[in-house]
Amino acid sequence: MAKSYDFVIIGAGIVGLSVARELNKRHPNSSIVILEKELDIGRHASGRNSGVMHSGVYYGSTTLKAKVCSLGAARMRDFADEHEISYKKVGKVIIAGSAEDLPTLDTLLTNAKNNGVKAERLDVQGVKEIEPYASAYEAGIYCPDTAVIDSKVIINKLREILEEQGVEFVYGAPIRTARPNQCLVETAQGKFSYEFLYNCAGAGADLIAKMFGHAGDYTLVPFKGIYYKLRVDRRHLVNGNIYPVPNVELPFLGVHLTKAINGEVYLGPTAIPALGRENYGIFKGIKLSESFTIGRQLISMYKANRENFRRLAHEEMKKYYKPFFLSAAQKLIRTLQSGDLESSNKIGIRPQLVNLKTQTLEMDYIVEKDERTLHVLNSISPAFTSSLAFCEYIVDQAEGTKPV
Ligand SMILES: Cc1cc2nc3c(=O)[nH]c(=O)nc-3n(C[C@H](O)[C@H](O)[C@H](O)COP(=O)(O)OP(=O)(O)OC[C@H]3O[C@@H](n4cnc5c(N)ncnc54)[C@H](O)[C@@H]3O)c2cc1C
Numbered sequence: 115m116a117k118s119y120d121f122v123i124i125g126a127g128i129v130g131l132s133v134a135r136e137l138n139k140r141h142p143n144s145s146i147v148i149l150e151k152e153l154d155i156g157r158h159a160s161g162r163n164s165g166v167m168h169s170g171v172y173y174g175s176t177t178l179k180a181k182v183c184s185l186g187a188a189r190m191r192d193f194a195d196e197h198e199i200s201y202k203k204v205g206k207v208i209i210a211g212s213a214e215d216l217p218t219l220d221t222l223l224t225n226a227k228n229n230g231v232k233a234e235r236l237d238v239q240g241v242k243e244i245e246p247y248a249s250a251y252e253a254g255i256y257c258p259d260t261a262v263i264d265s266k267v268i269i270n271k272l273r274e275i276l277e278e279q280g281v282e283f284v285y286g287a288p289i290r291t292a293r294p295n296q297c298l299v300e301t302a303q304g305k306f307s308y309e310f311l312y313n314c315a316g317a318g319a320d321l322i323a324k325m326f327g328h329a330g331d332y333t334l335v336p337f338k339g340i341y342y343k344l345r346v347d348r349r350h351l352v353n354g355n356i357y358p359v360p361n362v363e364l365p366f367l368g369v370h371l372t373k374a375i376n377g378e379v380y381l382g383p384t385a386i387p388a389l390g391r392e393n394y395g396i397f398k399g400i401k402l403s404e405s406f407t408i409g410r411q412l413i414s415m416y417k418a419n420r421e422n423f424r425r426l427a428h429e430e431m432k433k434y435y436k437p438f439f440l441s442a443a444q445k446l447i448r449t450l451q452s453g454d455l456e457s458s459n460k461i462g463i464r465p466q467l468v469n470l471k472t473q474t475l476e477m478d479y480i481v482e483k484d485e486r487t488l489h490v491l492n493s494i495s496p497a498f499t500s501s502l503a504f505c506e507y508i509v510d511q512a513e514g515t516k517p518v
Pocket residue numbers: 124125126127128129130149150151152155156157158159160161162163164165166167168287288289314315316317318319322339383461462463464493494495496497498499500
């Protein structure tokens with residue numbers, strides 16, 4: 115016998131939890147269940163990220179990311195204030211490493227203007243006033259609204275509120291099969307039927323979407339983000355966040371330095387092509403059939419070399435070795451030494467969608483839907499920052515109401 119709910123949500127990451135909160139706000143008397151494959155929340159991206167609440171300078175004004183990033187950050191600050199969760203508005207400097215980076219700084223400033231985000235151009239002296247140890251080439255940008263927070267505290271608070279409101283959580287419930295015609299999913303914990311289903315399964319969302327006839331144009335390639343930590347007596351080298359100028363053709367921001375809410379300074383994450391959606395160790399999380407499919411896709415992208423994928427792969431793979439990781443970090447603070455970097459067990463995986471037709475990495479969030487289901491695809495950074503506004507967009511899309 116299937117258990118029946120108004121809303122079934124797959125995945126208890128920040129996106130699934132935010133969607134549950136939004137649904138509960140709009141339909142307080144509805145029945146909602148969240149099906150989570152793990153035995154707890156926060157085992158994947160939402161519990162393994164940098165904890166940066168981005169201000170929204172990276173995204174062109176027509177993108178969905180631009181629509182929900184700064185709004186999401188504002189909503190998250192309000193949520194944190196309401197529930198007395200600490201965050202620090204430490205700001206961020208994005209610094210040019212060479213003359214090649216200068217035009218991109220202008221692009222980011224234009225984005226900031228179009229997106230209504232505070233950002234100011236700095237000369238080298240201006241950068242030094244905010245981050246005295248940063249090594250900028252000629253210029254940088256200051257984003258005063260960037261903040262840091264502990265993402266696990268946020269997701270745990272969301273769960274606590276949802277449980278109080280009667281939202282059910284079922285753990286250890288990976289989706290095994292779906293029967294869209296009967297509005298039913300089968301999990302390791304039994305069958306669940308729905309009036310409407312939201313697929314917010316992060317790195318598993320594409321596989322689930324395919325069970326419903328969606329995501330046909332995409333496949334997923336995971337990119338591993340490893341971090342180092344600064345030695346305690348070197349933490350003073352960073353006040354807030356120091357980021358490089360990114361390649362705006364790619365969805366990664368580059369190795370950066372972030373002073374976390376607890377005062378630790380993290381360097382990372384990398385974007386190393388990985389062979390498994392949960393390949394958190396060298397071999398850990400590798401399943402042969404999955405690795406084969408991902409490996410084949412990586413080879414196609416390597417051959418097609420769109421957006422200089424070969425260079426990205428070479429540069430990122432090298433960062434497994436500390437001297438290469440260090441040289442990426444030294445572009446931000448020239449005086450860093452190998453001994454300043456301590457290894458860290460913080461590792462995350464970015465579940466990056468690849469467009470099969472163009473063989474390029476998808477840059478924006480993607481939402482596909484039908485009458486009874488909606489699938490959140492490519493839930494990559496800054497989906498943590500965006501979540502409390504993104505969920506409004508998601509539910510609007512499902513309900514056919516006005517988008518945010
Ligand atoms: C290294 C790294 C650093 C990042 N830094 C930042 C940052 O500083 N700021 C920012 O805004 N964003 C950042 N991000 C991005 C951000 O963390 C993610 O975009 C966001 O957490 C995605 O949330 P989610 O709920 O979609 O996915 P997840 O957190 O992965 O949640 C999905 C859930 O679905 C479950 N699931 C999967 N498959 C199934 C299945 N078959 N059945 C049932 N359940 C399933 C999973 O177990 C998981 O709990 C970072 C990401 C990484 C990897």
